[in-house]
Amino acid sequence: MNNIIFNLMLGLGIGSLYAMLGAGLVISYKGSGVINFAHGALAMYGIFTFDTAWNRGELFLPWVDFLPTNSLNVPVRITLAADGTWPMIPSLILALVMAALLGLGAHFLVFRPLRNAAPLGKVIASLGLALYLQGVALLNFGNSFPQPKSIVPQEALTNFLGLGKTFPRNTLYVIGFAILLGVLMWAGYHFTRFGLATRAAAGNEKGAVLLGYSPQTLAAINWVIASVTATLAVIIVGPIQGTITPIGLTALIVPALAAALIGGLRSVPIAVAGGLALGAVQTLLDIKRGSWFTGPALEWLQNGVRSALPLLVIVVVLVVRGKSLPIRGAVAERRLPLAPNPKRIFEHSVVWVTALVLLAFMFENSGDRTRFANSLQNGIVTAIIMLSIVVITGYTGQISLAQMTFAGIAAFFTARMMADGIGRGSNLVPVTGPGLPWPIAGLIGVIAAVIVGVIVGLPAVRIRGVQLAVVTIAAAVAIQSVYFENAYITQLRAGVPAYVKEPTFFGLNIGARSARVQNERPAFVIFGAILLALCAIAVANVRRTGVGRRFLAVRANERAAAAAGISVSRSKLLAFALSSALAGIGGVMLGFKQVEVSSANFGYGAGLGVLAFAYLAGITSINGALLAGVVLSAGGLIPTLSNYMLAGTNIDKYIGMLGGLAIIVTAIVHPEGVAPFFAHGMRQAGNWMVSVIPGADTIRTAYRGPRARLVQPVLAGSVVGFAVWLRKAQFIEDVYVWILVSLILLFAVSLAFARSLGSLSPSFGEAGTQWVNWGRHFGPVALIGYVVGWIIWPLRSGDVYSKLWMPILGALMALFIWSILKQLVGPRGSHDAAPAEPVEGDMMTAEVG
Numbered sequence: 001m002n003n004i005i006f007n008l009m010l011g012l013g014i015g016s017l018y019a020m021l022g023a024g025l026v027i028s029y030k031g032s033g034v035i036n037f038a039h040g041a042l043a044m045y046g047i048f049t050f051d052t053a054w055n056r057g058e059l060f061l062p063w064v065d066f067l068p069t070n071s072l073n074v075p076v077r078i079t080l081a082a083d084g085t086w087p088m089i090p091s092l093i094l095a096l097v098m099a100a101l102l103g104l105g106a107h108f109l110v111f112r113p114l115r116n117a118a119p120l121g122k123v124i125a126s127l128g129l130a131l132y133l134q135g136v137a138l139l140n141f142g143n144s145f146p147q148p149k150s151i152v153p154q155e156a157l158t159n160f161l162g163l164g165k166t167f168p169r170n171t172l173y174v175i176g177f178a179i180l181l182g183v184l185m186w187a188g189y190h191f192t193r194f195g196l197a198t199r200a201a202a203g204n205e206k207g208a209v210l211l212g213y214s215p216q217t218l219a220a221i222n223w224v225i226a227s228v229t230a231t232l233a234v235i236i237v238g239p240i241q242g243t244i245t246p247i248g249l250t251a252l253i254v255p256a257l258a259a260a261l262i263g264g265l266r267s268v269p270i271a272v273a274g275g276l277a278l279g280a281v282q283t284l285l286d287i288k289r290g291s292w293f294t295g296p297a298l299e300w301l302q303n304g305v306r307s308a309l310p311l312l313v314i315v316v317v318l319v320v321r322g323k324s325l326p327i328r329g330a331v332a333e334r335r336l337p338l339a340p341n342p343k344r345i346f347e348h349s350v351v352w353v354t355a356l357v358l359l360a361f362m363f364e365n366s367g368d369r370t371r372f373a374n375s376l377q378n379g380i381v382t383a384i385i386m387l388s389i390v391v392i393t394g395y396t397g398q399i400s401l402a403q404m405t406f407a408g409i410a411a412f413f414t415a416r417m418m419a420d421g422i423g424r425g426s427n428l429v430p431v432t433g434p435g436l437p438w439p440i441a442g443l444i445g446v447i448a449a450v451i452v453g454v455i456v457g458l459p460a461v462r463i464r465g466v467q468l469a470v471v472t473i474a475a476a477v478a479i480q481s482v483y484f485e486n487a488y489i490t491q492l493r494a495g496v497p498a499y500v501k502e503p504t505f506f507g508l509n510i511g512a513r514s515a516r517v518q519n520e521r522p523a524f525v526i527f528g529a530i531l532l533a534l535c536a537i538a539v540a541n542v543r544r545t546g547v548g549r550r551f552l553a554v555r556a557n558e559r560a561a562a563a564a565g566i567s568v569s570r571s572k573l574l575a576f577a578l579s580s581a582l583a584g585i586g587g588v589m590l591g592f593k594q595v596e597v598s599s600a601n602f603g604y605g606a607g608l609g610v611l612a613f614a615y616l617a618g619i620t621s622i623n624g625a626l627l628a629g630v631v632l633s634a635g636g637l638i639p640t641l642s643n644y645m646l647a648g649t650n651i652d653k654y655i656g657m658l659g660g661l662a663i664i665v666t667a668i669v670h671p672e673g674v675a676p677f678f679a680h681g682m683r684q685a686g687n688w689m690v691s692v693i694p695g696a697d698t699i700r701t702a703y704r705g706p707r708a709r710l711v712q713p714v715l716a717g718s719v720v721g722f723a724v725w726l727r728k729a730q731f732i733e734d735v736y737v738w739i740l741v742s743l744i745l746l747f748a749v750s751l752a753f754a755r756s757l758g759s760l761s762p763s764f765g766e767a768g769t770q771w772v773n774w775g776r777h778f779g780p781v782a783l784i785g786y787v788v789g790w791i792i793w794p795l796r797s798g799d800v801y802s803k804l805w806m807p808i809l810g811a812l813m814a815l816f817i818w819s820i821l822k823q824l825v826g827p828r829g830s831h832d833a834a835p836a837e838p839v840e841g842d843m844m845t846a847e848v849g
Contacts, residue, residue: 064136
């Protein structure tokens, strides 16, 4: 019994950190109505600032030098002491000032513009802020993570309380500080004018405004208090928390959320008590797991019981008290972005699958450009996982942060089902398994993902929105420890990855890696592109059927949906099943691509990034999922192209920071994401091409008219045939001659086909006139971009890129930016009304809350 008491008291040290972070979450929620998922990231940057100032005599500002010159730079690092050390007290003050500034910045730059946004927008913005701070911390502070020093005495106390054991003195200090902080905050919010005004605004912003209080001023002050409290907490706890890392400190949001929810997001003292109790029980379970969890029924829990406890607490609190948790009375609230009804999905599938396959053959074993083959494989796999977010969040309004976790479950299950007791790859230790063929193993993996997805989604029967996001992020953290990193279950030790056998199709290898051990094989792109097209068609059919309409009704208003006879619970669980199945398919494909999968591929941080980039592209549309996966995501075409065109810039190091920043801007400026801009630009480009190419309008009219059944197969075959020509015509060594000959051939065939359909429209004269008009309207913009491309070209590193393509890229970027600006400043449609029954091409509006 003495050992249990001592271990519980020992756990109060880390519990103090949970308590103070939980108190900060309560404060920020009271002040602004935001459950701040970036709370741990704010604390992370604060303690890094303190440690760097104290031990290195340097200060890093929370941004990076973005100017591409060596002569003119943005100030980032400030030297505080030439000898590399600075006194502790000034370092502490500096860190708290930095925390206050970060809190003010979070409010004024991020959450104040989002004060009337849908809850999903606020969640995404907080995730974007966390990604930004993580990225900046990695860039500024490096990968050498320090062990924090204690700022309070840490000598051991012998025979503590007569228990016969030594007890660290600094643990007593942090416990006392946590209790003192809880008392002071409770008194401040109950007996001061500021505290009473904050509580009033938390209940009803309109009432606070009528009483003469500014909710935004109150929110700003509360953001400062929360940020300073979080930073002070991690500094005081010091070495008790272990090595400080950007990811590790950000992950503290899960136990902090558990503590805040114990306090009902209202009570600071109860949140402090809950955090202390949570840390105490966690430490006790961690120490006693070897003796308490034994035997086949419990031994598997030894590795993950510590991480599972916050999940258990969060689920119990939300399920039991979810309906009674406070909801901020905002002045107004915008709705979630529109969910467009997909059109011409089959035609798009034919064109884009053909394009992906053609690019795969072009980039196979192509020297430095082989990286694009790997990028295509990454993009296809990620896009499938992005589609799962469209279903669960875009269509149903349930905020899930565990989609990558579901993908990981499918990948690990598939690897285990294919294992046959022979060590392969990095893991030479045999892993037992039934040795099933890959289709059966993959199907079992997807089924396992669906089962776990439905279990994780069960709390959605009673809760929704941000509260469900809390459950899913806790589930992601717990599953990573309980399953992915559990040697008892996976038979993988010391971080060794699971080996996934390459898939075959009737003896043909359709895996990702070539004989050169490069992810470049076109066969995998064909396999993945067809599977992606099938998944996209499935999601489109869900959107167009009664199932999709029920999802949208639940997203818009659960009570109204229930009154209309829709089973809200069944719809939510069906959405979780479908989305986890899609995520599972993506996970299986990722396993085939990677060949070896580990928990690092499916950590909770990866799940946050996937959701964030899905929102950036457009979380309610299939186009958004494809754009996010293939183009924008880490490993997608944009990062790969940036590294290729601007060699030496290592743009992938900036993906986290740039992605977080882009997500924040998107949430504020254009919640629909960037996919509508791409879709609009592609429509404009298509209409322009029809107007400037002789005979193109004739073909389009026939495609849409009575002869469509004849024209459509011919055009589909032409697309495939042109792709085959491009592949076979690579015997033309000069790439420019190859492109020119291919374009002339395409024009000649198209012109002949148009002639067979009737008179040419437009004629050569009409097309020439359109060229002149286009040059008059858009030529100056393209010329500016072309010149800028020439200016940027000398700044890139190396001397291997064509002077032709950089200016052309600049011209295309200028035209795209011009298109976006025209859409932003032009009139925008209202989201207030929606048709009761959408027709092809219409959009339904709804909200998530």
